[in-house]
Amino acid sequence: VAKWKKGELVEPIKPLIYYIDPATPPNWVPYLIAGVNDWQKAFEKAGFKNAIMAKEWPKNDSTMSLEDARFSVIRYFASNIENAYGPNVHDPRTGEILESHIGWYHNVMKLVHDWYMIQTAAVDPRARKMKFDTELMGQLIRFVSSHEIGHTLGLLHNMGSSSRTPVEKLRDKAWVEANGHTASIMDYARFNYVAQPEDNISEKGLFPRIGEYDEWAIQWGYGYIPGETEEQQKINSDKLITKTLAENPRKWFGTYELGNSVDPRTQSEDLSDNVMKANDYGIKNLKRIIVNLPEWTKEEGENYDNLNEIYGQLVGQYNRYVNHVIRNVGGIYETFKTTSQPGDVFEFVPKATQKEAFAFINNHVFTTPTWLLDKNILNKIQNPTSIERVQGIQVNTLNGLLDPSRLNRMIVSANRYGATNVYLFNDLMDDTKNAIWSEASQNKPVDAYRRAL
Ligand SMILES: [Zn+2]
Structure with a gap:
């Protein structure tokens, strides 16, 4: 502790060592190791050196077993x-992590392939094929590692972290x-x-990394918090958290996994402080990708299974974008606070944001997204007698928007926060009616998709 207080790096007596399963395909081993060693920087910021590392499993050592609880293994x-x-x-008394057996299933590679392709192929030419080159797949494995x-270090999902990045910064290459x-x-x-x-953004700006929040969480969890008694340490810990968040709001933590599933900031698979703008950009990219899918999914001698699968992924991504936005309608923010911090824990999503969310839905869902009904794709993969996925999404979105728990929340919020401040139940009904019946007032024909609404 004395050395640590002086700001010197302390070397732990027992570093955290993760061994790599010898059954791992050899070309992925260096990337798994790198994914572990990437945490060293975070531990150095917390005051420790050589605290964490990965090693290959020793060959021909008959005294070691992969099942042995004294070893941590990927x-x-x-x-x-x-x-x-x-x-x-x-150990529940000290919090000391005794061991961990991480598992990675071979086909997690398929998962990261499909995500990376659908989310970045418009900007990264390396993502435009069914089999990525070793370096790209290796970097994807490194991020999973x-x-x-x-998790094994004790960290929960921080689904809210991305909400602290202003949307336009995601297009700012240098930033x-x-x-x-x-x-x-x-x-x-x-x-x-x-x-x-x-925007010409390179892999560095496209990939996730161990970031400011993670470094701070390691510092808080593994560093020394002064105080003679547990009570004093708790008070000092609270002060440290409040000060840290005031200095850098990007170190914020939020998750739906601890209860509140109606906070639009703490969603999975979303980005930025404004999902309406972010997902508008996301849809622009999907439109660039979809026209190229037949070419990018082509493999010699294969049928259209690839195209079918990746088209399904693309429609799924579009559906995710829509669901992120819906969460803003009748949404309630929950900001974890101690009694020493000012302001409320539960607040409503501003009216203007909720209206912006409705406009997005009208624009991208209720107005039939004909770009998704690409005949060059559908005629290769889908019999026209089956229900189109797009229609299913339109109907589900309308049902989701009018979900009774959302409507109830809107009524209660109007009582609690004031009817002039919030987006009202009546506002939502009026906006929905105008959106769904828009052709009626203009004497325009209604397409087959919208007739299902
Ligand atoms: Zn996880």
């Missing part, structure tokens, strides 16, 4: 499951390459889908 599973996980076993290691599109690798913020081709 296990590789030759499986078609598209996921990975990072648990830990810790860092995220899962973050986003220096700071990252989200301040936390523990966010489900995936890739910078807002970047437009003319």
Whole structure:
């Protein structure tokens, strides 16, 4: 502690060592190791050196077993499951992490391939094929490795981190390459889908990284907080948190996983402080990608399964964009606070933001998104007798918007915050009616999709 207080880097007696499962395909081992070692910088900022590292599993050492609870291991599973996980076993008295067996399933590579393609292919030419080159896939594996290691270090998902990045900064090459599109690798913020081709943003500005929030969380969790007693430490911890957030709001933490699922800032797969603008950019990119999909998914000797699958991913991404926006209508912010901090914990989403959300939905969903009904694709993958996915999304969006719990929340919010301040239940009904029946007042024909609304 004395050395740490003087600002000298302290070397832990027992560093955190993660071994790589020897069954791992050899070309991915260096990237998994890099994903672990990337945390060293965060520990150095917290005052520790050589605190965390990954090593290859020693060959021919009969005294070591992958199942041994004394070793932490990144296990590789030759499986078609598209996921990975990072648990830990810790001592409940001290919080010391005793061991961890991380799992990564082979097909998590398919998951990151599809995300990266759909979110960045408009700006990154390397994403325009079904099989990425080793370097790109390796970097994607490295990001998954860092995220899962973050869990084993005790970090939760910080879904709200991305909401602290102003939307236009995501298009600012110098800024986003220096700071990252989200301040936390523990966010489900995936890739910078807002970047437009003319912004010329490189991989640094498209990929997630261990960011300012993660470094701060390690400092808080692993660093020394002064105080003779537990009570004093708690008070000092609160002061440290308040001061840190006041100095840098990007270190904010928010998640729906702790309860409030109606805060539009703490969503997964979204970006920036304004999802209406961010997802407008996202849709611009999807429009650039969709016309190229037949070419980019083509593999010699294959049928249209690739096209079908990636088109499904693209429609899924569009659907995600829409759902992010809906959350703003009747949304309630929840900002974790202690009694020493000013302001309310629960606040309503400003009326103008809610109206902006409705306009987005009218613009991109209720107005039939004909760009998604690309005949060059549909005629290759889908029999016209089956229900079109686009129509399903339109109907679900309308139902979601008029969900009883949302309507109820809007009525209660009007009582609590004042009818002139919030977007009212009646406002939503009027706006919906005008949007759905817009042709009636203008004597225009109604297309087959809108007739289903
Ligand atoms: Zn996770």
